[in-house]
Amino acid sequence: VCELLGMVASHPADVSFSFTGLALRGGHTGPHADGWGLSLYEGRFARTFLEKDPAHSSPLARFVRENPIPTRLAIAHVRRMTRGIASLPNTHPFVRVVDHRHVVFAHNGTLPHVKQLPLKYESVLGDTDSEYAFCVLLEALRAAYGPRYPEDPAALGKTLFELGNELGRDGIFNFLWADGQHLFARCGDNLHRIEYEAPFGSATLVDAEVKVQIREVLHRVDDASMAVVSTVPLTRDESWTKARPGTLWVFSDGKLVHSFLPPTSYQGPSSEAPAWAPS
């Protein structure tokens, strides 16, 4: 498995405080020792840093921590190998150009049968089920919306919610999806969120005796808001909201703007084999 982190803010924020918490899990305090990746949006362009080495000892991860790049939207991933070999093409987040923007995707879990689905337009660079699932989602969006990327976050959220629950029948499918404006977060079995608004307090990272002033993270903009979503709560003195399996959250401008909830009959991952998986 691996850990996911998403951040969306109304004003440019330093994601490095959250990334530090996640990076410390990269081999130092956690078992996640097989590489990491970080995508930082500037407008619709995602600058992406990837490394095969554990984040706690990586010079590039140190560079990112010591030279924070303010951003309003970011996705980070720390990976322990489950499928495929440790290599750059297998390192999350995955990035594609779609209709004048970068779309960024990271996954926690496994989808054992997803590679049985056909791909026509998209192609993978590595051999993970995660990147393959990303390509399947991109092709499904193309089938639903044509070559134009859907600008309406409610419509796109509903589509990703439905696709997530369809693909998620195959296994564990926690994922983050970003497009430069919105962050979509799907819970397979493990996803937490926290939202920050003034008055801002302090937070203590789970795996380090580091106290962070949220107001400093937001560059002292007092009307700023920020949301952080992660497979694991990253701070230990705050109240994180846990998602129910099958939920998809949509964040925009630092806030949760839509929640798509599964029917109460939804049994979570692996309760039913997908139609395209062998019986």
Place this chain on the structure above:
Amino acid sequence: VCELLGMVASHPADVSFSFTGLALRGGHTGPHADGWGLSLYEGRFARTFLEKDPAHSSPLARFVRENPIPTRLAIAHVRRMTRGIASLPNTHPFVRVVDHRHVVFAHNGTLPHVKQLPLKYESVLGDTDSEYAFCVLLEALRAAYGPRYPEDPAALGKTLFELGNELGRDGIFNFLWADGQHLFARCGDNLHRIEYEAPFGSATLVDAEVKVQIREVLHRVDDASMAVVSTVPLTRDESWTKARPGTLWVFSDGKLVHSFLPPTSYQGPSSEAPAWAPS
């Protein structure tokens, strides 16, 4: 204008020595002060570093110089703004996923009318003529070869040679194109190459009193070979070969493997308006 650098080697090499020469031109000794980019292949995956700040003062450029990442194929670009605003989406190299590999492209020059050409599949992230030209080339390859990327470097070289001379009628079109295996370098008006084979000597960077032992760059692999191509000769005590306008070179495994030369009647850039430009 801006400067281009391409490196291809038979064994993993430190491109940072060449990049240092190029980076010094980023505002320190040269006029190229509006950002830089560097793509380093690992297999068919291109790790890309981009920065809006001048390379001579950028912390990320310093990181890249101080933590050299051995690679067999790299493209670098240092930019002075000519078209569009200085922003990440306007920073070369440009990268797209094509049939299971990253294709990387960087351009020196301007193509004033290229945006009049239609795009169907590809879309741009920024507003440069360079990225637009890259998308035009990708669509032309798709028209010629279908969704499969052409594996034969001679065939692809001939196609890029012909497309380069067609688009190059519009202006200055020096470009580098890489696909994880081969490097294609097209001369609009300015392109130089140098090839290294044992016995290796030393080279002195043009803008710095830095002497580089080529054998160290190649990690003391004595049967290694390496080729470097650049819009400007980067060393001052070596003999660089200058291309004739309209030429396209193909490099593989550290060596020049194909040269496509224009007919002697070829007049170079801007001698004739392209058919798709207004008369």
